[in-house]
Amino acid sequence: MGRRSSGLIGAWAEAQRVAQREREGQLQAVVRRQREAERSQRSYERDVARMQREQRAEYRRHRDADALRRTRELDERVALLEGMLSSGCRQVPLGVESLRQSEEIEPFAPGRLAEPVAMPDQRLYRPRGAAWTAAGRAQEEQEARAAFERDWYAAQAAEARRVEQLAAYRRQYDEWAAARLAEIREHNGGIAAMVEALRAGEPETVVEFFSAVLYASGAWPEGFPREVSAAYDREARRLVLDWELPGYEVVPAAKGIKYLPSTDQEKEVARPVTQRRALYRDVLAQCVLLALRELFVGDRFGALESVALNGFVEGVDPATGVAGRVCVASVAVERSVFEQLNLELVSAVDCMTGALSGRLSAKPDERVAVLPLLSPERVGSEVVSHGDGEEPDLLAMDPIAFEGLVAELFRARGLQAVTTQRSNDGGVDVRALDPDPISGGSIVVQVKRYRNTVPPSAVRDLFGTVQDAGANKGVLVTTSKFGPGSYTFANGKPLTLISGTELVDLLHQHGLRGRLGTGAVERVAVAEAPAEQDEGFNLLGMVWSGSVALDVCALVCAGSRVLGDEWFVFFNNPATPDGSVAMVTAPRGDKAAVRVGFDALPRRADRLVLVAAVDPEVNPEADLAGFVEAGIVLRDDSGAELDRLRVSEGRAGESALVLGSFRRREGGDWDFVLGGKGYRGGLAELVGDFGIEVE
Structure with a gap:
């Protein structure tokens, strides 16, 4: 009994040991799975942390590079101002030789009309040799002869038509060549008469020519003013003129741009006031010396024995408080004295105030005036004015005259x-031909005398006209300007957009006259402009993958601060007070949309910031991990896609994100800067960074 019990106990004990080993194995398997899960979790967290570090590093590199680029732009602008005199001395002034036209007429080129029609060769018209009988062979010979005669007479008729067409084309060419030669000789005759008038010292011709010399000069940086009032003393051979100089704002107030990672903001490093004032004073002196150089070098007729030049700026005279011209520089110099100078090596201020004994305001930035040495009104001849004050207003010009x-x-x-003719012109106002054999070709030009921003639809219409006309290029000229949508559409296409300010500069560079209005431009279209609504507005559509529900918002800012609570556009404030930014229904394919009129934004606003935040009512526990493949779709008024801008994707744990910002640059253009800064505290924390207090 004892042995039997011992056997049962042993079996039971063995079963217990087996069960224990199974439990230990299962426990070990659970522990292994837990450890593997923990390792996987740690690996995932390391990957996420690395990805976040890389994103932050990439974002910082992007912001640092943008700050560095803008700093380089400021440095390049300052270098341009500092070296303006030396570089301007290397420019070739306007000469009479460049105004003369060559009398070489394009030779007669009849093309294929010059090639005689080939006559058929009777040797090629032989019998087929398929006949077995004499009658058959005779029939084949008769058919071959008939075919030859038919082709010979057809060739003779074609040759007669060619000779007739060639003669007609030759007559047309001879008429055109004679008319063109007469036109060129008439033009050159006018140039010769102008030269004689310059040598004789005719006051009006002298003033007109030397005003054109100043306008056409390539020495002036882009954006510098060109306005002159002048008179000529024939007896003394002295030209006296008032010449507009640039304002204090021509010298950048910022010395550089720095990106501050701690606050995710850009900071302008101010240029020292003393440095800015000194550079501005030097720029004014350089402008005066350059103008004198252009006049004396451009005089090849002995018309100028001396020049008296007064440099003025527009503004409020601090002595009177009245807006007008303030003379900040004045100099009178004889040709013999000026020719002794080496302008490329002089110090502009010392040269003007020392060697030339001129007057230069000690504080031109404050518009402290100097007394002119001699004014045009004190010269015996009539004062002739050119520039913004007296030139024809392009906005008020007759449409046909403007096209001309x-x-x-x-x-x-x-x-x-x-x-072109006023009817059936196919949307073309001017047809031009560039004779350059490599880069030239036919050009169609459309002229839009607008006051409001030209809508992108006009640019699309021009592209269609270029394609329909088979032209090499299209040019759209306007008295207004273009928005981002127009420039985006034109990018990469054979299109050139010329805004009103660019048009005025081009006119002045080529001795032509034109200005844009007499004051502030009214925001109404002239009679010629189409009655389109919402010109210059763009639609910014948002697209992304993932099922997370988001609110897309916009902030109109000056720097990193919103202009005010009412300039924060979101679901409870769907539009800014002026309507320049508004939330709208998204077009098909987009998940959200913001309508923006960049040109309608307040002047003090320099950026439009787009943000996205998780909708707390729809997805209270969600984060932005599902916000991927995100972008901004730039559309025109009609909803047509113009471009796509990549934006940062969301990250786990964050519920709000700065997508990017449109930033106003010098000249009025807007650039897009990628965002990327995320917030765990949602939209409230994000807008707090932009100065909005959330209760």
């Missing part, structure tokens, strides 16, 4: 250009 002026501008640039 644009055609004249193209001709002044060496192209052949004519205006």
